[in-house]
Amino acid sequence: MAYINQDKKKIIAAALKVAMKAYPSIKYSLSIQHNSSITCRITQGPKFLDNDGKGSVDVNVYWIDSHYQNNPEAATVLNKILECLNIDNYDNSDTQTDYFDVGHYSHIEIGKWNKPYTVV
DSSP states (O other): OOOEEEEEEEHHHHHHHGGGOOOTTTEEEEEEOOOOOEEEEEEEEEEEEEEEESEEEEEEEHHHHHHHOOOOHHHHHHHHHHHHHHHTTTBBGGGGBBOOOBBBBEEEEEEEESSOOEOO
């Protein structure tokens, strides 16, 4: 059963802080939903994460490379974030038998539904 607590979030936050030093203009926040998933919400940063001015986007973490193949800088940043979000995580799922067993779920959002992504 998926489970994440504040202790795991602190470990992820420390790793994310180190990974994002190369991108000082990116502002983000981490939050836990229902003790089963962690979300990194990017609120501000460079133009390459803007998603053509859509305001807010839920990133499909399973298809980052294919969805951002025309934007390698964004794919690199999003993959670094995902790597940090998946620290101490596992995935023993078997979708063919409808069996899902993960340590926790990871989500990345660019912007918020009520506050669009800001380019700096």
